[in-house]
Each structure stands twice: as structure tokens, then as C-alpha cells.
Amino acid sequence: MLALWIILGIVAVLLFMFVGIYNTLVRKRNQVKNAWAQIDVQLKRRYDLIPNLMETVKGYMKHERGTLEAVTNARNLAQQASSAGAGAGVRGKAEAELSSALARLLVVVENYPDLKANQNFLALQEELTSTENKISFSRQFYNDSVLRYNNQTEVFPSSMVASMAGFKAGEFFEITLAEEREAPKVSFT
Secondary structure: OHHHHHHHHHHHHHHHHHHHHHHHHHHHHHHHHHHHHHHHHHHHHHHHHHHHHHHHHHOOOOOOHHHHHHHHHHHHHHHHHHHOOOOHHHHHHHHHHHHHHHHHHHHHHOOOHHHHHOHHHHHHHHHHHHHHHHHHHHHHHHHHHHHHHHHHHHOOOHHHHHHHHOOOOOOOOOOOOHHHHOOOOOOOO
16 A cells, blocks of 8 residues: 555656656747747837938939848848748848848948938938847847757756657757848948
8 A cells, every 4th residue: 555655656756757848848838939029029129220221321322222122121021030920040140140230231221322321311320220239139038948948948858858848959040141241331521
């Protein structure tokens, strides 16, 4: 009889451990999803700002059609990746292309002093800068969440529960373009 109670006790402890680890994995996976949603919010904000920026710039930069088209195309590709539900790697590449195109646009703006003094442009530039900072913070939070989740799925005994319950490793949001890794050299003074 005592052996039965000991076996039941061990089974109960293992069951509680399994449930506790499983719930921890679910919480961490949900944190990753929430962090991804925060990136989406900021990217949507950036997508909404770009047409206004383009309209403001268009009148001044009639001879820079290629630069304007590059920004528009990069925005469209990034939005397509977003709406298609692409993974972090694909979206990271599309967003890096868009950031690169925007950086080139802001460098070209240097040649147009009237545009640099335009209040609409200055307000949009400030809004875009703020949004880029928020995107950067959101990416960092997302990657931190993925790191915590991946660590949880890989350490023992959580790795056993993760493999039995079908938890997959999260994908980091990485910058793939070399020019994206460098800070842009833009000055509006």
C-alpha cells in the first residue's frame, strides 16, 4: 500500500511539473506573439507615414523620380510581406529594403534647401524618426522575447515538454542588408 502511495506521489509531482513547464512555455510563446504584434503596429504606422512624406517631397524633387519610386516599391513589398503573414526573416529583409530606400531619400533631400525648411516635411520627418525609434525598440523587445522562449524550449527538462507538446523555436527579426547595419549619415542642419 505504501508503494502505491509513493508511486502516486511521484506521478502527481511529475504531472504538476509537466503542467507548470507547459504553462511557462505557453506564456513565453504568447509574449513572442505580443512582441511581434507590437512590431506590426509600428510598421503600419510607418507605412501610413510614407505616402504623406512622398507627397510632400514630390513637388520639390521632380528630378529624383528613381529615388521616389524605390521608396514606393520598397513600401509596397514590405506591406505585401506583412499582409502575407511572412516569417520574421522574410519580413526583416523587406523592412531592411524599405529602411535603406528611406535613408537614400533623406540623403537626396539634402540637395533641396526649400524642402528641408518646409514645415510639413519637418513634421513628417520628425514623425518618421520617432516611428523608426519605436520600430527599433519593438524589434529589440521581440528578439529578447524570442531569446527567452527559445532558451526555455531548449533547456532540460523544458526541452522534453516542448518536444512532446510541439513547441517550435522562434525566429529572430534580423537585419540582412549590410548597409542597414551601418548608421545613416544624414544631417538636416
